[in-house]
Amino acid sequence: MPTATDTMPSAVAPKHSIAPERSLNQRMDALARANRIRTERARLKRDLKAGRLSIHSLLLDPPEYVETAKVFDMLLAVPKYGRVKVNKILAHCRISPSKTIGGLSARQRTELVSLLRR
Secondary structure (H helix, E strand, C coil): CCCHHHHCCCCCCCCCCCCCCCCHHHHHHHHHHHHHHHHHHHHHHHHHHHCCCCHHHHHHCCCHHHCCCEHHHHHHCCCCCCHHHHHHHHHHCCCCCCCECCCCCHHHHHHHHHHHHC
């Protein structure tokens, strides 16, 4: 008995994409950029923890280096917000724990900020 893959034409078969080769300079530039982003995010988390920065302002107007950070991780940096509370907040706002700050919709962003301001 033929299987689904036996009857599938080769033009429809999934193709695997291969990442292009990168030169040493390109890899080093990417590494330097990643290290800068990690350093900035670490400073940002320290500022959130110390109360020098508001999570509300961060969510409403995020800097570029935070766009790809997980909302869950940024909320964990806020004092008095642990895993359980953050998970409840995200569930209430219908936001996946793996959602990035840059990936938040306008509805999710405003709902999250208004919930955190209570």
